[in-house]
Amino acid sequence: MQYCTFYLDQKHYGLPMMEVQEVMLQQELTPVPLASDIVRGLMNLRGSIVLSIDMRRRLGLADADPEQKSIQIITKGPAGLVGWMVDQMGEVADLDPGKGQPPPGTVSAASRELMQAVFQLESGLLMVLDGERILDIDHDRRQSSAGIN
Amino acid sequence: MNDDMQKQLIQDLVIESLEGLDAFDAGMLALEENSGDAQEHLRLAFRMIHTVKGSSGCLGFETIERVAHAGENLLSLLRDEVVPVDKPVITGLLRCSDALRDMMHRLESGETPDVVRHADLLQLLEGLQRSGKQEARQGYGFFHGAPGIPPKASSMESAPQGWGLFDEAPPAANEISIEASGEDLAVVEEAEIKEAADKSSQAAAGPRASESAIRVEVAQIDRLMNLVGELVLARNQILQLAGEKADASLIGPIQRVNLITTELQANVMKTRMQTVQTVWSKFPRLVRDLSLELGKKVALTMEGQETELDRTVIEAIKDPLTHIVRNSIDHGIEDPASRRIAGKPEMAQLRLRAFHEGGQVVLEIGDDGRGIDPAKILRKAQERGLVSSEEAGRMGDRDIVNLIFLAGLSTAEKVTNVSGRGVGMDVVRSNVEKIGGTVEVSSVVGEGTTIQIRIPLTLAIVPALLIACGSGRFAIPQASLVELVRLDPNNCARRVEWIDQAPVLRLRGKLLALFDLAKFLGFSGHATAEDAFVVVVEADGRKFGLIVDAVLDTEEIVVKPLHRMLKALGAFAGATILGDGQVALILDIAGLARRGGMVGVRKPFEAESMIEKHELESDGSERVRLLMTRVSANRVALPLEEVTRIEEISAGSIERSGPREVLQYRGRIMPLVRISDCLGEARTSGDASDLVRVVVCQLSGTQTGLIIDEIEDIFEESVRVERFGNERCIAGSLVAGGMVADLLDLDRIADFAGLKGRT
Numbered sequence: 001m002q003y004c005t006f007y008l009d010q011k012h013y014g015l016p017m018m019e020v021q022e023v024m025l026q027q028e029l030t031p032v033p034l035a036s037d038i039v040r041g042l043m044n045l046r047g048s049i050v051l052s053i054d055m056r057r058r059l060g061l062a063d064a065d066p067e068q069k070s071i072q073i074i075t076k077g078p079a080g081l082v083g084w085m086v087d088q089m090g091e092v093a094d095l096d097p098g099k100g101q102p103p104p105g106t107v108s109a110a111s112r113e114l115m116q117a118v119f120q121l122e123s124g125l126l127m128v129l130d131g132e133r134i135l136d137i138d139h140d141r142r143q144s145s146a147g148i149n
Numbered sequence: 150m151n152d153d154m155q156k157q158l159i160q161d162l163v164i165e166s167l168e169g170l171d172a173f174d175a176g177m178l179a180l181e182e183n184s185g186d187a188q189e190h191l192r193l194a195f196r197m198i199h200t201v202k203g204s205s206g207c208l209g210f211e212t213i214e215r216v217a218h219a220g221e222n223l224l225s226l227l228r229d230e231v232v233p234v235d236k237p238v239i240t241g242l243l244r245c246s247d248a249l250r251d252m253m254h255r256l257e258s259g260e261t262p263d264v265v266r267h268a269d270l271l272q273l274l275e276g277l278q279r280s281g282k283q284e285a286r287q288g289y290g291f292f293h294g295a296p297g298i299p300p301k302a303s304s305m306e307s308a309p310q311g312w313g314l315f316d317e318a319p320p321a322a323n324e325i326s327i328e329a330s331g332e333d334l335a336v337v338e339e340a341e342i343k344e345a346a347d348k349s350s351q352a353a354a355g356p357r358a359s360e361s362a363i364r365v366e367v368a369q370i371d372r373l374m375n376l377v378g379e380l381v382l383a384r385n386q387i388l389q390l391a392g393e394k395a396d397a398s399l400i401g402p403i404q405r406v407n408l409i410t411t412e413l414q415a416n417v418m419k420t421r422m423q424t425v426q427t428v429w430s431k432f433p434r435l436v437r438d439l440s441l442e443l444g445k446k447v448a449l450t451m452e453g454q455e456t457e458l459d460r461t462v463i464e465a466i467k468d469p470l471t472h473i474v475r476n477s478i479d480h481g482i483e484d485p486a487s488r489r490i491a492g493k494p495e496m497a498q499l500r501l502r503a504f505h506e507g508g509q510v511v512l513e514i515g516d517d518g519r520g521i522d523p524a525k526i527l528r529k530a531q532e533r534g535l536v537s538s539e540e541a542g543r544m545g546d547r548d549i550v551n552l553i554f555l556a557g558l559s560t561a562e563k564v565t566n567v568s569g570r571g572v573g574m575d576v577v578r579s580n581v582e583k584i585g586g587t588v589e590v591s592s593v594v595g596e597g598t599t600i601q602i603r604i605p606l607t608l609a610i611v612p613a614l615l616i617a618c619g620s621g622r623f624a625i626p627q628a629s630l631v632e633l634v635r636l637d638p639n640n641c642a643r644r645v646e647w648i649d650q651a652p653v654l655r656l657r658g659k660l661l662a663l664f665d666l667a668k669f670l671g672f673s674g675h676a677t678a679e680d681a682f683v684v685v686v687e688a689d690g691r692k693f694g695l696i697v698d699a700v701l702d703t704e705e706i707v708v709k710p711l712h713r714m715l716k717a718l719g720a721f722a723g724a725t726i727l728g729d730g731q732v733a734l735i736l737d738i739a740g741l742a743r744r745g746g747m748v749g750v751r752k753p754f755e756a757e758s759m760i761e762k763h764e765l766e767s768d769g770s771e772r773v774r775l776l777m778t779r780v781s782a783n784r785v786a787l788p789l790e791e792v793t794r795i796e797e798i799s800a801g802s803i804e805r806s807g808p809r810e811v812l813q814y815r816g817r818i819m820p821l822v823r824i825s826d827c828l829g830e831a832r833t834s835g836d837a838s839d840l841v842r843v844v845v846c847q848l849s850g851t852q853t854g855l856i857i858d859e860i861e862d863i864f865e866e867s868v869r870v871e872r873f874g875n876e877r878c879i880a881g882s883l884v885a886g887g888m889v890a891d892l893l894d895l896d897r898i899a900d901f902a903g904l905k906g907r908t
Binding site: 028029030031032033034035036039041042043044046047048049051079080081082135 | 378379382383619620621670671672709710711712713714715718720721724726730731732733734
């Protein structure tokens with residue numbers, strides 16, 4: 001199975017290739033007031049509205065240098081188009097899903113929930129994310145009961 | 150036959166039969182009411198059921214064929230007047246069509262219809278035939294495969310029977326034979342008919358299928374609509390760029406693209422339009438069945454069936470309308486005995502009306518039943534704690550009657566299986582509001598109730614006002630827009646004042662609750678300028694003002710759905726792409742009201758009613774809202790209710806059509822009328838780049854632009870119209886805002902401008 005990989009804060013992440021529609025450079029965004037801070041805004045992708053999610057914030061990493069041009073990985077989910085804002089693209093990895101392992105228990109529950117599997121590559125570890133879980137911020141809220149707004 | 154083909158044939162059969170059965174029902178109801186030519190209704194019904202029988206027989210669905218056949222037999226006895234037209238027979242035939250419809254639906258979902266389910270019906274139909282036969286003096290063939298030739302009918306009249314999918318007699322012959330009824334058909338005519346029939350025998354599979362129409366899948370039209378939406382956006386972007394970098398050689402083609410796009414949009418929208426009839430066609434049957442069940446006598450009249458609405462809107466109003474009609478019959482209309490006592494005719498009237506008004510469609514459901522008793526509603530509402538006694542004291546009858554839209558308020562004394570379970574009118578309201586509509590009720594005890602639903606023509610592309618607030622731009626759908634007020638710190642009526650922490654505005658003597666939109670949307674550290682704007686909006690029957698930084702423009706926006714994650718915020722109804730390619734959020738006014746705690750302020754219906762139109766009487770004094778304008782030195786007033794929009798156009802965009810000045814407006818040609826001409830004043834001269842103010846309103850049903858010099862203000866006043874002279878376009882003079890103004894007589898202006906009799 002193919003995985004589209006990308007980097008966030010030097011760490012290597014992946015998404016199943018099937019979910020990815022296209023990759024594009026950062027576009028101008030319209031911020032959405034009142035929304036959670038992981039929502040960076042809305043952008044116009046050839047007439048369709050894409051919801052841009054800041055993956056660093058979603059994974060609890062430090063904000064990127066605002067000067068740095070980020071990249072949007074566009075996925076098409078049942079709830080609409082989503083742009084995953086990442087630092088940099090990696091290679092496409094062709095991996096056997098059976099080789100993936102669940103993240104060890106020492107990883108915090110919140111992060112573990114967002115990961116589908118961890119692959120051991122020669123260049124390092126690749127963390128494959130669970131797209132649907134990433135967007136389910138209500139789930140997080142239910143877990144932590146810390147309100148977002 | 151391969152599977153795909155089989156499927157397609159079945160699909161065709163289902164669609165065709167369902168349509169035919171609707172016509173069949175309509176025919177039966179008309180027959181029962183004895184309206185129109187009974188024989189014609191019967192022939193039509195006969196043809197419909199015969200097609201169902203023939204086509205399903207062809208495809209080997211014997212069960213359907215059998216049920217249709219039974220219905221056909223009864224129908225033929227009816228046609229030959231062997232069986233009288235009475236309630237049991239009509240009911241039997243309607244049940245037959247229900248059964249056929251049911252089987253069609255089963256067929257569609259891949260089931261095989263079975264006959265056991267309809268054994269009762271078959272028996273009933275046979276029984277009805279037998280009873281008819283006993284009554285008939287001269288007996289005639291019982292159950293032959295096709296109905297017999299009635300003794301007095303011409304040979305041509307028997308044609309319908311011989312017309313199945315594979316029969317020799319083609320439908321054309323059938324059609325002609327109907328028109329050519331009578332006993333003295335000449336041989337020559339017959340020959341002609343044969344000839345015509347041969348020519349059209351190709352069309353045998355589709356009876357009456359008009360050759361100028363094709364069936365298109367709704368999804369296909371939706372895709373087309375989306376594409377046109379994209380095109381509109383791209384067009385907007387091009388227009389904006391052209392405005393910035395005006396390259397003369399490009400302007401021409403760009404203007405053409407602009408016009409073509411507008412026209413394309415209008416035409417694609419039109420393909421999505423369906424008439425209100427699509428929903429209403431179910432009502433005669435509904436009314437009949439319900440009134441029979443409840444023992445009431447109801448005459449249904451429908452006006453404006455041809456009014457068109459976008460199919461998404463049609464879908465959305467189907468259930469609310471049905472609910473209201475049920476309610477009317479169940480609660481509104483009294484039984485015949487009570488009506489007699491009340492001195493009303495036993496036959497109650499239920500009237501459905503549809504018409505266009507101010508860019509919206511109005512649907513009205515009125516009955517002459519017992520009306521809604523405000524005292525009763527108020528008592529119920531207080532019992533359930535929906536209204537405090539203090540609030541109750543402040544409410545007028547109208548407000549009280551509109552409480553029926555609150556959740557949990559049902560005044561039905563007994564719960565019937567038709568309605569009265571306390572769910573309903575609140576659902577009606579929320580459904581209507583979901584599509585940007587409003588619903589209101591007006592009622593007079595003892596005289597009846599009218600419910601009025603106002604809905605936008607379409608949902609996909611809506612006119613909206615763009616505003617700036619904080620660092621963003623937002624769109625407000627015009628449907629929820631009431632008016633704009635520019636703040637002015639030096640004028641107490643134009644200044645934000647505070648009650649505790651709540652900003653308010655004095656708007657024509659009433660306090661209007663305000664929201665600081667910037668604060669509300671969390672733009673911190675944002676100070677609203679003193680000369681900001683207040684956008685007065687209305688949602689859930691409440692009126693309130695939004696303080697915004699600037700009012701930018703009006704634009705036709707294409708509504709795009711939001712990601713589920715943002716829908717949950719309840720503050721935005723969608724997003725759109727503006728002319729510059731940027732995304733703007735569409736404010737959800739009802740959602741904002743809820744988020745802003747407006748719901749807690751339970752003063753639901755203080756907004757001026759749309760139904761209670763204050764007619765301007767020349768001898769009386771009524772409270773009206775007036776748009777005050779200036780033409781030369783005259784102050785000229787128009788009733789605000791007549792005004793659709795106010796536009797500013799450049800004088801250069803005015804074109805001529807014959808003697809008339811016209812403007813291309815929203816893809817149509819709108820005639821313009823200079824009020825200065827009506828008043829006999831000299832025209833204000835100016836060059837093509839000057840801005841001209843146009844008040845758009847309906848004159849004798851034609852959207853017309855009235856050119857005035859300046860917009861001054863809006864007043865809500867108790868006015869007395871006095872008439873001194875006999876100026877041709879002035880209804881009289883009045884005092885508004887402490888000054889005298891002339892009130893325009895729109896009817897006479899229409900006359901003056903030669904717009905009468907155009908529609």
